[in-house]
Amino acid sequence: MFYLIRTPWIVRKCYPECIWRIPGEELVIYLTFDDGPHPDATPAILVQLKRFNAKATFFCIGKNVAEQPQLYRRILEEGHRVGNHTHNHLNGWKTRDREYLQNIADARHYIDSNLFRPPYGRISKFQIANLRGEPFRFKVIMWDVLSADFDQKQTAERCVQNVVQNAGNGSIVVFHDSAKTFERMNESLPKVLEHFSSQGYQFRAIQ
Numbered sequence: 001m002f003y004l005i006r007t008p009w010i011v012r013k014c015y016p017e018c019i020w021r022i023p024g025e026e027l028v029i030y031l032t033f034d035d036g037p038h039p040d041a042t043p044a045i046l047v048q049l050k051r052f053n054a055k056a057t058f059f060c061i062g063k064n065v066a067e068q069p070q071l072y073r074r075i076l077e078e079g080h081r082v083g084n085h086t087h088n089h090l091n092g093w094k095t096r097d098r099e100y101l102q103n104i105a106d107a108r109h110y111i112d113s114n115l116f117r118p119p120y121g122r123i124s125k126f127q128i129a130n131l132r133g134e135p136f137r138f139k140v141i142m143w144d145v146l147s148a149d150f151d152q153k154q155t156a157e158r159c160v161q162n163v164v165q166n167a168g169n170g171s172i173v174v175f176h177d178s179a180k181t182f183e184r185m186n187e188s189l190p191k192v193l194e195h196f197s198s199q200g201y202q203f204r205a206i207q
Contacts, residue, residue: 001151006166007144017128018140019206023170027201030170031056031192032143034085034117036177037064037071044186045177046078052193054203056080058177059117059141062087062107072110081205083115083141084108092123101130115206117141141206143172147188149181156187163192172206 012020022030031049036042036058049056058075060082065072075082087107092100104116116131116138123140131138145167147159154162167173173192175185193203 001153003146003148003151005146005148005162007142012142012144015125015128015142017125017132018142019172020142021144021170021172022206027169027199028204029167029196029201030172030206031175031203032059032083032117032141032172032206033057033175033177034059034119035064035089035181036060037068037075038177038179038182039068039071041177041179041182041185042068042071042075044182045175045189046074046080048190048193049080049203050078051190052197052203054193055205056203057083057115057141057206059083059085059115060107060111061085061089062110065107065110069110079205081113081115081207082111083113083117083206084111084138085117086119089119091120092118092127094122097124097126097130100127104131104136115139115141141172143174145171145173147173147175147185147192149175149184149188152180154184156184159184159188160191160195163188164195167196169201
């Protein structure tokens with residue numbers, strides 16, 4: 001499995017239509033969680049976020065929202081934001097454009113948001129253009145730091161180091177709320193929250 005913990009500048013430059021970082025004058029990190037809501041992982045995340053007075057953005061899969069509507073409402077009620085992550089976690093590079101866009105439209109029946117993140121970060125220029133235009137009007141949100149909690153060969157401590165060593169002001173950081181990532185995420189998230197809180201950072205949701 002090949003991936004880069006920190007997104008190279010050349011990749012960001014090739015896709016300027018997407019949002020990779022949100023720099024500002026204040027010390028802020030934008031934690032994001034993909035693939036939920038999940039009955040075990042999502043509540044655990046919400047508890048940790050509340051402990052540190054942190055807000056985050058949850059990029060939800062439509063079918064999971066349909067199965068976990070109460071968890072979806074809880075995310076919103078606790079002051080976090082949500083985003084569309086397709087209805088069935090589709091790879092934009094491997095899906096016909098019409099099917100891909102329809103799947104995202106299907107997810108909109110369950111997810112009320114102007115934010116979209118492509119699963120795996122795999123999306124074409126044509127798909128981006130369509131999602132940014134009518135009728136979607138999405139902001140396409142990517143990231144500049146991966147925790148790599150999805151990688152079963154990584155330890156939780158390595159996930160912490162991935163974030164601590166690479167994130168900074170304005171970083172958009174990816175974790176996941178899923179069964180596959182739960183153990184690593186659940187151990188690494190509080191350590192990341194504690195580290196950056198002690199450095200004076202705030203955690204905000206993407207607007």
